[in-house]
Amino acid sequence: MAALSSSKHCCSSSSVYSSSSSFGFHQPQRNIPFPAVSQKRLGSKSVSWQSKCSPSSNVILMQDGALATKKAAIDEAPPSKLKEGLLSVTLPEEHEQPINFNMNADESTVTITVVGASGDLAKKKIFPALFALYYEDCLPEHFTIFGYARSKMTDAELRNIVSRTLTCRIDKRENCSEKMEQFLSRCFYHSGQYDSQQNFVELDKKLKEHEPNFVASSGWKGCKSTFLLIDPTKHIRRCRKICASLSASAAASGWTRVIVEKPFGRDSDSSAALTRALKQYLEEDQIFRIDHYLGKELVENLSVLRFSNLIFEPLWSRQYIRNVQLIFSEDFGTEGRGGYFDHYGIIRDIMQNHLLQILALFAMETPVSLDAEDIRNEKVKVLRSMKTIRIDDVVIGQYKSHTKGGVSYPGYTDDKTVPKDSLTPTFAAAALFIDNARWDGVPFLMKAGKALHNRRAEIRVQFRHVPGNLYNRNFGTDLDRATNELVIRVQPDEAIYLKINNKVPGLGMRLDRSNLNLLYKARYSKEIPDAYERLLLDAIEGERRLFIRSDELDAAWSLFTPVLKELEEKKIIPEYYPYGSRGPVGAHYLAARYNVKWGDIGVDE
Ligand SMILES: NC(=O)C1=CN([C@@H]2O[C@H](COP(=O)(O)OP(=O)(O)OC[C@H]3O[C@@H](n4cnc5c(N)ncnc54)[C@H](OP(=O)(O)O)[C@@H]3O)[C@@H](O)[C@H]2O)C=CC1
Numbered sequence: 001m002a003a004l005s006s007s008k009h010c011c012s013s014s015s016v017y018s019s020s021s022s023f024g025f026h027q028p029q030r031n032i033p034f035p036a037v038s039q040k041r042l043g044s045k046s047v048s049w050q051s052k053c054s055p056s057s058n059v060i061l062m063q064d065g066a067l068a069t070k071k072a073a074i075d076e077a078p079p080s081k082l083k084e085g086l087l088s089v090t091l092p093e094e095h096e097q098p099i100n101f102n103m104n105a106d107e108s109t110v111t112i113t114v115v116g117a118s119g120d121l122a123k124k125k126i127f128p129a130l131f132a133l134y135y136e137d138c139l140p141e142h143f144t145i146f147g148y149a150r151s152k153m154t155d156a157e158l159r160n161i162v163s164r165t166l167t168c169r170i171d172k173r174e175n176c177s178e179k180m181e182q183f184l185s186r187c188f189y190h191s192g193q194y195d196s197q198q199n200f201v202e203l204d205k206k207l208k209e210h211e212p213n214f215v216a217s218s219g220w221k222g223c224k225s226t227f228l229l230i231d232p233t234k235h236i237r238r239c240r241k242i243c244a245s246l247s248a249s250a251a252a253s254g255w256t257r258v259i260v261e262k263p264f265g266r267d268s269d270s271s272a273a274l275t276r277a278l279k280q281y282l283e284e285d286q287i288f289r290i291d292h293y294l295g296k297e298l299v300e301n302l303s304v305l306r307f308s309n310l311i312f313e314p315l316w317s318r319q320y321i322r323n324v325q326l327i328f329s330e331d332f333g334t335e336g337r338g339g340y341f342d343h344y345g346i347i348r349d350i351m352q353n354h355l356l357q358i359l360a361l362f363a364m365e366t367p368v369s370l371d372a373e374d375i376r377n378e379k380v381k382v383l384r385s386m387k388t389i390r391i392d393d394v395v396i397g398q399y400k401s402h403t404k405g406g407v408s409y410p411g412y413t414d415d416k417t418v419p420k421d422s423l424t425p426t427f428a429a430a431a432l433f434i435d436n437a438r439w440d441g442v443p444f445l446m447k448a449g450k451a452l453h454n455r456r457a458e459i460r461v462q463f464r465h466v467p468g469n470l471y472n473r474n475f476g477t478d479l480d481r482a483t484n485e486l487v488i489r490v491q492p493d494e495a496i497y498l499k500i501n502n503k504v505p506g507l508g509m510r511l512d513r514s515n516l517n518l519l520y521k522a523r524y525s526k527e528i529p530d531a532y533e534r535l536l537l538d539a540i541e542g543e544r545r546l547f548i549r550s551d552e553l554d555a556a557w558s559l560f561t562p563v564l565k566e567l568e569e570k571k572i573i574p575e576y577y578p579y580g581s582r583g584p585v586g587a588h589y590l591a592a593r594y595n596v597k598w599g600d601i602g603v604d605e
């Protein structure tokens with residue numbers, strides 16, 4: 001979990017504040033005029049424009065009532081800053097005067113705390129993503145990163161661990177080691193218990209010591225963000241304590257945002273309990289629940305593809321789409337995470353969150369705007385329109401050991417941290433339906449598994465066959481074999497391709513299926529940022545579009561909780577499949593029931 005400070009409280013203690021960056025840092029003003037404000041007449045507003053690091057980010061935050069409209073705000077902002085997207089404004093409640101804000105980007109500042117810094121995710125993803133942002137100049141001029149966990153460590157030891165995980169992009173090798181040194185010199189560590197307010201007060205004290213002089217001298221108390229990287233469901237009491245400490249510190253010294261990693265509960269009740277615990281001390285808009293699949297490039301592109309191309313949106317309904325497939329596979333097992341995994345299983349680990357989030361983005365109605373709340377409103381609507389999942393529409397599997405080419409691969413229950421008699425699914429397939437006018441009757445098939453034959457995540461959209469197609473006789477009796485299929489390959493080798501029927505060149509009339517192929521590595525020379533880079537940047541900027549709101553979470557759990565309960569109460573035995581195989585055959589029967597063939601199986605997979 002991580003917490004960020006937002007401009008909302010940072011600015012509340014003084015009558016006139018200014019801000020110089022998209023990160024919302026507040027300074028005594030530099031006299032750039034801004035429209036007058038009166039708290040009574042005003043509501044929250046946000047303004048979006050192109051930012052250097054965050055193309056569609058919501059960069060100006062006007063809260064506690066700003067008279068300024070979006071247009072006025074943009075009109076008032078200096079063009080150079082609009083270009084860079086470096087503005088953030090918060091208006092104090094008592095403020096009745098014209099407001100000014102600082103435009104000096106050099107004076108922007110943020111403090112990032114990584115709670116659970118000794119863990120796997122911090123090393124593997126969080127520090128490398130923060131470094132990538134630093135390298136890209138997407139972090140403010142003055143930033144400090146504090147690792148926090150119970151393990152005893154010095155700053156040097158943290159830096160040593162972190163340094164081993166930092167890499168520069170292939171196209172950004174210039175000054176790489178110099179940049180790493182600079183980055184590491186901003187990383188510090190503080191050891192403490194998660195439930196000790198005293199330890200957090202000590203941390204706060206250290207954070208202050210690292211604030212730049214101009215922050216201290218202005219009386220402004222700081223903008224902080226905190227990543228909570230301890231399992232929030234298992235450590236709910238600790239999380240509540242952490243939030244209490246952050247909230248107490250924020251009340252005295254700014255405001256805080258908390259970025260929380262999954263798992264967000266294991267069913268509706270535990271998820272609601274976690275939400276209650278977090279909301280005891282934080283407002284919903286301070287909580288950033290991460291689903292890292294939403295930060296993946298092609299998942300983000302889904303809306304662009306659909307809503308900015310005339311050739312797709314009109315086809316996006318039951319009228320033209322026969323089925324949609326959401327596929328996740330990994331070619332490795334739960335090695336090393338068996339203890340965690342056994343408590344959750346693949347449905348909770350991948351389907352209820354990552355695949356369902358993609359489904360919601362795919363199937364939602366057009367949002368009013370690209371504002372986070374508009375998008376999330378549409379996602380909630382579609383999730384709430386889904387039919388209860390029937391147990392007959394779910395197939396579960398578990399991998400067993402397998403020997404191939406003289407190499408022996410372990411079964412799931414061979415992991416010492418997994419009970420020998422565990423029925424936890426490592427594979428699942430499910431058919432879901434959306435009960436609305438657009439998607440009535442269209443199967444949304446999900447498939448997710450570990451220890452399969454490849455690593456892949458993709459969205460497949462199979463279209464209906466062309467009515468009265470002149471070329472039907474070329475396809476034989478199985479017309480569905482010749483339908484168009486749009487494939488959005490999220491990973492690896494990001495690509496979007498469309499399968500079309502095409503005449504094979506020559507004097508005859510032979511058709512084949514070919515791909516119109518947008519392979520990212522062939523089209524774009526730029527390396528694709530890791531999902532965590534996008535998400536961390538958005539969290540720091542206060543952009544919520546890619547984070548899960550509590551009502552979305554409730555809707556997702558309402559959908560999956562009944563079937564999960566039934567599977568567990570009935571102790572349904574998973575279908576065993578060999579490590580490295582294509583998974584249980586039951587998945588094919590499930591698809592066949594709805595006249596569907598999995599698109600990832602076959603000649604053109
Ligand atoms: N690792 C991954 O690939 C992914 C992880 N996540 C989620 O991110 C979060 C962090 O994951 P990850 O880093 O792998 O987790 P780890 O198991 O590595 O632990 C993270 C931190 O939790 C603390 N911790 C571990 N056990 C306990 C305990 N029994 N009591 C109190 N604190 C404990 C450790 O700090 P210390 O003991 O020093 O206090 C450690 O720094 C989790 O919520 C996880 O579900 C999500 C997606 C992928």
Ligand SMILES: O=C1O[C@H](COP(=O)(O)O)[C@@H](O)[C@H](O)[C@H]1O
Nearest residue numbers: 262292330349350354457491531
């Ligand atoms: O959330 C999780 O995701 C990873 C897969 O993420 P990816 O970005 O590598 O595709 C998965 O291995 C893990 O079990 C799950 O908790």
